[in-house]
Amino acid sequence: MSRPCKLQLNAKGAWREVLAFDIDQVDVEELQVAAANLVLIADLSRRTSLRVVMADGLQTPLLHWTAKHGWVDA
Numbered sequence: 001m002s003r004p005c006k007l008q009l010n011a012k013g014a015w016r017e018v019l020a021f022d023i024d025q026v027d028v029e030e031l032q033v034a035a036a037n038l039v040l041i042a043d044l045s046r047r048t049s050l051r052v053v054m055a056d057g058l059q060t061p062l063l064h065w066t067a068k069h070g071w072v073d074a
Contacts, residue, residue: 002022002024002025003022003023004020004021004023004054004055004056005020005022005052005053005054005055005062006018006019006020006021006052006053006054006055007021007050007051007052008050008051008053008059009048009050010048010049010050010051011047011048015059018035018050020055023052028052032052032071035050035065036050036065036070036071039067046067046068049064049066050064050065051063051064061074
């Protein structure tokens, strides 16, 4: 992977990895839409949040999502 990243989900106080991907090899906008749609369908409480982080050991955040604000740069 040239720029490994992770999609993470926080539903109960801790970030959990959903999947790892190479940001240079995927359509990031499509990934964002799909991830947000899944959470909106499954979490009626609207408390779950998402983020995309670098898989660099520091988990440097790139993007953050909430039902209220949508995707924003971190």
